[in-house]
């Protein structure tokens with residue numbers, strides 16, 4: 001625990017002729033054993049970020065670039081057996097990527113230097129499974145280098161994603177050997193590419209060969225990063241940046257950066273989590289009750305990672321599913337506006353370029369945000385003030401302004417303290433309610449209906465000691481209509497379909513309505529008679545909608561038949577990779593077609609290994625002319 005004494009010029013100091021000191025705790029604190037709830041809350045209010053964490057939070061808006069062997073196979077999780085020869089972007093231009101990001105307002109780009117398939121985008125000495133074995137640039141290419149140079153040229157920061165889970169490395173699962181291999185890879189990346197500002201370790205990890213489980217040496221990993229790149233923050237399987245808990249782009253309205261949730265990489269983490277009954281996806285990670293029961297607190301702020309498309313990697317079939325401007329703006333409000341940093345993924349395509357549709361959307365997004373936040377209608381909104389619980393401050397609004405967005409920020413360099421606040425507007429001689437919120441932290445945005453006011457007042461209804469309000473603001477955000485981005489799940493009508501084995505309620509999986517689902521406490525196949533012969537080239541599976549994902553299929557087999565008696569197993573990946581965190585519809589294409597009347601989807605494993613199945617909808621992809629080259633792949 002690092003304690004820092006900061007000098008504050010309190011009035012008290014003037015009277016006493018001395019300067020009062022406030023103790024701050026950087027990143028971590030341990031409560032004294034007998035500390036009361038009030039003492040704990042006071043200490044919690046003085047937990048602050050490290051300079052690296054503060055700088056990271058101030059970026060607000062960062063970009064993810066998922067690019068690799070999956071870009072060329074059409075998959076989301078490669079299994080490590082892919083031939084490096086597949087990696088061959090024809091027009092790769094990292095400067096085009098970075099220009100699009102820079103125009104989009106991003107402050108940093110994080111590249112998947114290695115995803116779960118183990119394929120490395122730099123010519124590593126640790127494995128032959130890399131760009132050096134690919135035809136791209138005659139095997140002399142180094143994508144990490146090219147991106148680094150482009151980031152330098154356009155002045156944005158650079159980060160790396162290095163997947164701990166490696167489905168290619170033969171030593172994965174042989175813990176000490178793989179740990180050394182992993183640290184060697186990390187060391188190459190941290191020593192050969194200049195300054196790195198974020199190192200991202202995914203939480204996904206599966207079984208190695210022979211079912212062996214890898215025990216990571218996180219301590220050694222983190223020490224290596226601190227030694228080689230002291231300015232970098234470590235994310236997810238790291239202790240500077242916390243995963244928000246979903247891949248939908250939605251943060252928590254009550255978001256405490258000062259949290260009792262211990263980073264998962266600490267050996268004591270499981271015990272502490274169990275003791276508190278706290279887990280990464282929980283709603284409250286730092287409220288009074290939890291602080292009172294906690295033994296330690298961590299400054300571990302949240303990052304919201306989400307893709308601009310349904311998948312993390314590029315798939316041509318998703319070119320029309322780039323998230324709408326309205327959706328992205330909503331994500332901005334629910335991430336940056338909820339005291340988080342937004343990490344938005346924009347996956348480059350098979351050419352090695354960011355697709356035109358994504359480039360266009362990024363332009364629209366930055367244009368929208370500039371227009372909205374470029375004009376603050378408050379007068380003197382950026383004067384700092386210190387507020388105890390109950391303190392109120394009034395601000396004048398520019399004459400005639402119509403506003404619908406409120407911003408408030410705390411000076412988190414002095415901790416996160418606001419627990420609850422109220423905003424009211426004054427017009428025609430009276431005050432009326434506009435909005436209220438709980439935590440503030442680095443930045444809190446609230447939208448409300450269009451309002452005209454002469455002035456507004458902000459009441460800090462509850463704070464931990466004295467909150468340091470850095471800024472408030474009032475804006476007008478143009479309303480946006482969401483375009484109809486409904487995804488078509490089946491290429492052929494489903495009206496004539498019937499369930500072939502009489503399973504009650506199963507029709508809800510084929511009624512063309514994703515919001516109704518079929519649930520069963522078994523891993524029973526869904527067998528469908530389409531009523532006539534169809535040239536089938538693939539299928540779609542949509543998990544049920546809503547937050548409860550129990551029963552979602554992770555592994556499957558898919559069969560077709562002409563008569564419902566003799567079945568042929570189709571050639572498909574057999575796995576809806578990453579569906580647990582990204583429960584979007586999955587489209588599977590076989591690469592060939594079958595003229596058949598019946599199909600069967602057999603669940604082989606549920607996302608949590610339970611014996612249950614839930615299907616929102618299953619659709620059939622049918623041949624309409626010859627499938628295009630990039631559609632014959634399996635997502």
Ligand code: FUL
Nearest residue numbers: 076202203204312578581
């Ligand atoms: C997930 C991974 O499994 C996805 O493929 C992706 O990289 C995402 C950012 O994290 O957990």
